[in-house]
Amino acid sequence: MKTLTPEIDSQPEAHQEHDHHQPPKGIMRWLLTTNHKDIGSLYLWFSLIMFFIGGAMAMVIRAELFQPGLQLVDPNFFNQMTTVHGLIMVFGAVMPAFTGLANWLIPMMIGAPDMALPRMNNWSFWILPFAFLILLGSLFMEGGGPSFGWTFYAPLSTTYSNDSTALFVFSVHIMGISSIMGAINVIVTIVNMRAPGMTWMKLPLFVWTWLITAFLLIAVMPVLAGVVTMVLTDKFFGTSFFDAAGGGDPVMFQHIFWFFGHPEVYIMILPSFGIISAIVPAFSRKKLFGYSSMVYATASIAILSFLVWAHHMFTTGMPVFAELFFMYCTMLIAVPTGVKVFNWVATLWRGSITFETPMLFAIAFIILFTIGGFSGLMLAITPADFQYHDTYFVVAHFHYVLVTGAIFSIMAAAYYWLPKWTGHMYDERLGKLHFWCSVISVNVLFFPMHFLGLAGMPRRIPDYAVQFADINQIVSIGGFAFGLSQLIFLAVVLKCIKGGEKAPAKPWEGAEGLEWTIPSPAPYHSFSTPPEVK
Amino acid sequence: MSQTAANKKLVKLLLLGAVAMFGFGFALVPLYDVLCEQLGINGKTNANAAVYEPTVIDTDRLVTIEFISHVQNGMPWEFEPTVTKMQVHPGELIRTSFSAINNGSTHIIGQAVPSVSPGQGAAYFNKTECFCFNKQPLDANSSADLPLIFYVDNALPEHINTLTLSYSLYDITERHLGTALTQGAAR
Amino acid sequence: MIRNLFILLALIITPASLAEEMPLNMTRGVTDISERVYDLHMTILYICCAIGVVVFAVMIYSLIYHRKSKGAEAANFHESTKVEVAWTVIPFIILILMAIPATKTLIAMEDPTNADITIQVTGSQWKWHYRYFDQDIEFYSLLSTPRAQIENQQAKGPHYLLEVDKPLVLPINKKIRFLMTSDDVIHSWWVPAFAVKKDANPGFINEAWTKIDKPGTYRGQCAELCGKDHGFMPIVVKAVSEQEYEAWLSAQKQTAEAEKAQAQAALSQTLSMEQLMTEGEAVYLASCAACHQPNGMGLPGVFPALKDSAVATQTDMLNQHLDVVINGKAGTAMQAFAKQLTAQQLAAVITYERNAWGNDTGDMVQAADINNHAKQEAK
Structure with a gap:
């Protein structure tokens, strides 16, 4: 990879086609905006709000599980909490956060003036709040909202669910349409809007990983839409895709769902890889080790993700050869994932390292995501998976991957690019406080869950046997602490927007990329004239 | 090509891709059935009558066949195999039956759903005649003897020496009358 | 609180060998298969730990010694095909080494042939039903923990939520085959001590098997979300010697007859x-x-x-x-x-x-x- 030294046109105003350089004021600015930075901010705020709502539900879950016995909520409501917590965190917090980052950063990183399809961009954001209003609204219906887990296995979600399922299906449809529109926008922007000289192998890894993620989204979100449609027609229109009585098969639901579901997992982690690959070199003051192998590793993970779906369903009764096939493919994913981790470590090696908050989160990401990867490898081993499956071991595994993986990388990204977004430096002391509170509490929260699972506690239960009581108490305490710690993040962001030390165009010594060549805060239109990338 | 034209072309392609994947989601349904039948996933058996071609009966080998039955909740039927366990030679054509009694006060249409375990054995369990191929209507307080004629394929892998055939019986009266639409609301 | 802190501390510093004695690790179980699964689990865990130690040690070394504040200057290397090939190939070899015992164990697990006893297990919301094939014995097995304990009005017993009115009674040293199915939604029959977890799918049957080595009472739970009371449908298996099993069978038949007579009388x-x-x-x-x-x-x-x-x-x-x-x-x-x-x-x-x-x-x-x-x- 060559060094990126763009030459910026010294007269940015000269070739302006757009007549407005300043956004309109008031609510209409946000409702009608087609500006990638505005839409990026909307996505990020939406994601943060959803993170707190989904987090509040997690607090309800942890409060109920603080002690054995039924204390605060009835089992039916508990199931709604686990279901909606999952849906909100996946579709409301993590995915929109990545889309927000893509909106903000991709045009700046590839030297484009805006996203390729600004009006579609506006639509893809503004339908999202409605999807979640519908989903959250269903909780207040008679009988409550969805209570069949975010995986909505049939026939629990068809014959045996209540009527609010229709709202759930509708809401998932809207989320899917929003994601697909966002993905199309990202692909078109990256393919068609790169600055001259920005060749494929010069693209920042965040752009690369997002490009691959966008293809995954287009490939699997329609499958999700298909499977929820089948749930809808099975429940309300008398079809029997998943009903044995009519010749259907409930296990088929799981095959179709996980055909979407496993690539979905990578949709939530590939952009993280891109973020970490930007931050680690910046604070090591050293070029990323093995750029091209990173690109190939990302692509191989994406391809493999289509061949491993049934490792979520080893206990459904598959033939041995199918179990072996999915076990081997799943184990294979460890190779490209390992390559990534090794590359990051090699980037750190003999660097000149400093520990600003984004770097702290990135380091925590590497360590904790790797732990999540190890438990993933253990889960891939089919005979052992029979013992792990549907226990807290799985809960620990995917929270290590998604909280200390995806969420930590989003936090790292927020700290890293906040100066660019707001023009102010964030409060480093508060940032570090946020990091240390989060990283300690998150491990108190999720690490003991491994033991709970191994000792035999199933997931998605509102009450448990007495021998699990002590560990659950620790886990809950960790949970409350982690929840509270995130309020510090909110404070940091608000404080940074209001003011603070003025940020230079490139606040981080070792940072690389076109986004650092424009002033902070980034002007409303980043590159009106494409920069020349040598 | 101008940028807008290039964008439009790419958007069209990607939208097409998304629509195709939506279709693919539904295409997975028949695909799954084919795979199940070919690979014996889930113990699905042939949905249509097999043709018995008199082959060599492997008298040296005995395979145990077990029959079990389940009746869906809310269905006032008794439904049981007349013989629960038998030993057969591969290639031999066997006739057995299940007995069904409708204890209810209305005419009910039943549908039996077969499943074979181990799943890999399903492909070798051939039914030339089975009540599960058709709907089974029974009047109130009447009974029927439901026939099943089958043979086990000679090619049944060596390691399989027991095949269990399970029938789950479902009440499809409502579905048959097309009133399933109201099922959701009725709950 | 202080007790919890101690446990937390213990969790962190307890070596795995000790952890076997505490309910913090996977059970060794009481079957040959469950032992093999346990060994497999520990092997993979140790391999993961070893890799983790190496990777994290390198990482932490560089975090300590390659700090800017220590005057570290960044080196200039950023690619090496040799190294990349090495850390692609070595993990691949390790994975193959893991896959070999895993494959062997899996093939042994998925062989329910030549069973001595067949039990039909049927899940329904929210109870298990057992039928002894060819024995004319069948019964439902329901949670027996009193409501008052769940609602915190009574002290919780030692087997809170893991006790049933009628346990499944099985003989030791016999190959027992389970045929799972469900009356309504998907359930999953799981007894950790046997390393058996199999989904009960409505309309379809699934097979699993076990051969218990030691008599005792083994407890498990439904492992697939099946609605409101998913957390309240435990499994209890009482494993007894062959003679006791035979005695139990005949006693069951007698009780069944007595119950029939009683029911007749009740009419x-x-x-x-x-x-x-x-x-x-x-x-x-x-x-x-x-x-x-x-x-x-x-x-x-x-x-x-x-x-x-x-x-x-x-x-x-x-x-x-x-x-x-x-x-x-x-x-x-x-x-x-x-x-x-x-x-x-x-x-x-x-x-x-x-x-x-x-x-x-x-x-x-x-x-x-x-x-x-x-x-x-x-x-």
Whole structure:
């Protein structure tokens, strides 16, 4: 990879086609905006709000599980909490956060003036709040909202669910349409809007990983839409895709769902890889080790993700050869994932390292995501998976991957690019406080869950046997602490927007990329004239 | 090509891709059935009558066949195999039956759903005649003897020496009358 | 709190060898397969730990010694095909080494042939049903933890939520095959000590097997979300010696006959309202209250209320009331209780539902009415 030294046109105003350089004021600015930075901010705020709502539900879950016995909520409501917590965190917090980052950063990183399809961009954001209003609204219906887990296995979600399922299906449809529109926008922007000289192998890894993620989204979100449609027609229109009585098969639901579901997992982690690959070199003051192998590793993970779906369903009764096939493919994913981790470590090696908050989160990401990867490898081993499956071991595994993986990388990204977004430096002391509170509490929260699972506690239960009581108490305490710690993040962001030390165009010594060549805060239109990338 | 034209072309392609994947989601349904039948996933058996071609009966080998039955909740039927366990030679054509009694006060249409375990054995369990191929209507307080004629394929892998055939019986009266639409609301 | 801190500390510093003794690790179980699964689990865990130690050690070394504040200057290297090939190939080889024992164990696990005993396991919301194939023994196995313990009105017993009224009794040293299926949604039958976890899919059967080495009581739970009371459908297996198993079988047959005789006798009995209500309440709390709630109010939108409902209060709907309790309602969580309760219990619970919570119909149903129900209706 060559060094990126763009030459910026010294007269940015000269070739302006757009007549407005300043956004309109008031609510209409946000409702009608087609500006990638505005839409990026909307996505990020939406994601943060959803993170707190989904987090509040997690607090309800942890409060109920603080002690054995039924204390605060009835089992039916508990199931709604686990279901909606999952849906909100996946579709409301993590995915929109990545889309927000893509909106903000991709045009700046590839030297484009805006996203390729600004009006579609506006639509893809503004339908999202409605999807979640519908989903959250269903909780207040008679009988409550969805209570069949975010995986909505049939026939629990068809014959045996209540009527609010229709709202759930509708809401998932809207989320899917929003994601697909966002993905199309990202692909078109990256393919068609790169600055001259920005060749494929010069693209920042965040752009690369997002490009691959966008293809995954287009490939699997329609499958999700298909499977929820089948749930809808099975429940309300008398079809029997998943009903044995009519010749259907409930296990088929799981095959179709996980055909979407496993690539979905990578949709939530590939952009993280891109973020970490930007931050680690910046604070090591050293070029990323093995750029091209990173690109190939990302692509191989994406391809493999289509061949491993049934490792979520080893206990459904598959033939041995199918179990072996999915076990081997799943184990294979460890190779490209390992390559990534090794590359990051090699980037750190003999660097000149400093520990600003984004770097702290990135380091925590590497360590904790790797732990999540190890438990993933253990889960891939089919005979052992029979013992792990549907226990807290799985809960620990995917929270290590998604909280200390995806969420930590989003936090790292927020700290890293906040100066660019707001023009102010964030409060480093508060940032570090946020990091240390989060990283300690998150491990108190999720690490003991491994033991709970191994000792035999199933997931998605509102009450448990007495021998699990002590560990659950620790886990809950960790949970409350982690929840509270995130309020510090909110404070940091608000404080940074209001003011603070003025940020230079490139606040981080070792940072690389076109986004650092424009002033902070980034002007409303980043590159009106494409920069020349040598 | 101008940028807008290039964008439009790419958007069209990607939208097409998304629509195709939506279709693919539904295409997975028949695909799954084919795979199940070919690979014996889930113990699905042939949905249509097999043709018995008199082959060599492997008298040296005995395979145990077990029959079990389940009746869906809310269905006032008794439904049981007349013989629960038998030993057969591969290639031999066997006739057995299940007995069904409708204890209810209305005419009910039943549908039996077969499943074979181990799943890999399903492909070798051939039914030339089975009540599960058709709907089974029974009047109130009447009974029927439901026939099943089958043979086990000679090619049944060596390691399989027991095949269990399970029938789950479902009440499809409502579905048959097309009133399933109201099922959701009725709950 | 302090105790918890100690446990937390113990979790962090306890070596894995010690952890076996504490309920923090996977159980070794009591079957050959469960031992092999345990060994596999520990092997993979140790390999992961070893890789983790190496990777994290390198990382931490560079975090300590390659700090800018220590005057570290960044080196300039950023690619090496040799290194990349090495850390692609080495993990691949390690994975193959992991896959070999995993494949062997898996093939051994998936071989249910030549079983001595076959048990049909049927899951339903939220109980397990066991039928001994060819033995004419079948029964439901329900959670026996009292409601008061769950609602924190009583101290919790040592087997809180892991106890049932009738455990599955199995002999040791025999190959036992399980045939799983479900009446409604997907359940999953899991006993950690046997390393058996298999989904019970409605309409389809699944096989699993075990061969228990040691007598004892082994507890497990449903492992697939199956609705509201998913957390309240435990599994208890009592493994006994062969002789004890035979004795148990014949005792079961005798009890079954005695029960039949008792049920026959009950048909001619006429119970008073008070007797019916007392028995009815007990049956209601055990079998009906999970959905319809102890106060008969149900859960709006999920489970219908019985209090003030037409079916439980109108005299002309008595037959429907009998019908739905006896035969269940298709496509809903309402099960057919004819198989689960005796005629007398059914009579009592229906009487209870028609007179409790202010329903006060004064209707009394006797065991004989239940028995005559089908015949009456057919006329």
